Amino acid sequence: MDKKFDLKMLEVFLEVYQLGSITQAADALDMTQPGVSGVLKRLQEQLGVELFVREGRGITATHHAMRLADEIEPAFGSVYSALENLKTFDVQSPHQFKVFANEPMLQRLLPRVESDLSMGQCRIEFHLTPNDEEQLLQQLSLQKADLAIDVGGLSSHSYESKPFFLDQLVLVCSRHHPRVQGEITEQQYYAEKHIAIQLRRSHQYLADYIAIENLEQRSIAGECNSLLSMMALLAKSECLGATTMSLAEEYARSFDLQILTPPFSFEPVTHRMLWHKRSNDHAAHQWLRRKLQELVS
Incomplete structure (x- = not known):
């Protein structure tokens, strides 16, 4: 390889590879999109392999790009760390x-x-x-x-x-629920209405994500994107909800809710x-x- 090989090209390549986008890499590197594209073109010419292919409006890394990234990421990580560690860290400095x-x-x-x-x-x-x-x-x-x-x-x-x-999964409902008190059976669980929480990244309801077995379809009275909002709604309804033990222990008394063990097997949260x-x-x-x-x- 040419002794004058520009390592900056590898830095640009890594940014594009990690972000999966020339546009985002350009923003991160404070470069123009044509500038990033030009660097990638020169790198591909020097290496003699194709690193990215067009797919729709985006790009996809080839197996050559994946192999290259696996080889150079640790080295660049060590360089970044060495430079960062030249700066001393003191909690008394802002x-x-x-x-x-x-x-x-x-x-x-x-x-x-x-x-x-x-x-x-x-x-x-x-x-x-x-x-x-x-x-x-x-x-x-x-x-x-x-x-x-x-x-x-x-x-x-x-x-x-x-x-x-x-953490662990628990069920919560109003302390004054007319049919559920202290414990809940599987039959009761599926008979009641539910207020569901969808996990932000998995696009699943919390109970379905944590349960070991596949849960049956429930009657969903409403969906929330906040566990505390869900608990507030449960306090004013006869619905069930799933949350974490850490949050339930903190707020169950404030919302006048009871904490129940789910009638199904579940993984730790x-x-x-x-x-x-x-x-x-x-x-x-x-x-x-x-x-x-x-x-x-």
Whole structure:
């Protein structure tokens, strides 16, 4: 290979590969779309292989691109980490973090962050996790967010996924429900109406996502995109709802709800911490991960 090989071409390639979009890569690199396309063309000519093919209005990586990315991502990650670690991290120096979190973890973490006296000059700003995975990956890759906390992992190998908090599924309904008191049978579960929560990224109802067996169709009285909104509606109706134990224990008394064990087998609700691998060895990011893990316990 030419000794004058421009490594910048590989940086552009990685950005396009990770984002799956020339437009988004151009924005991330502060380049024009024709500029990014020109770099990819030169790289393909030098390597003698096709890296991306057009598919509809977008692009798809070829197996050559996948192989190249697997080979060079760790090396670029080490370079980014080495450069980042030249900067010392001190909690007494102002530093702003942005964290995506699902509703149970947002409710659990934000008050604890606000009352933590060891934060120094560091600030953590919370936002709800984006609705779809593509948007989430884009935000993490563009470093518009430092990490995310959500149920379920990510499909891309460019991201880390670490168990963060183990929760469990429970059912809730009004404490004054005329037919359900203290416990619920499978027959009662399917006979009652439900207020359902659709998980933000899986496009499944929470109960269906967590249940081990395939649940039968239920009578859905309404859908919510907020667990707290669902609990407020349950307090004023005879419906059932599914939520996490951490949120139910926090708010059941406020909404005058009873907490029930589901009459079916279910997996643990595993909230996971998700971030781009390039941040693995960054001192500030390591501090953020340790701090959140400490606060969630």
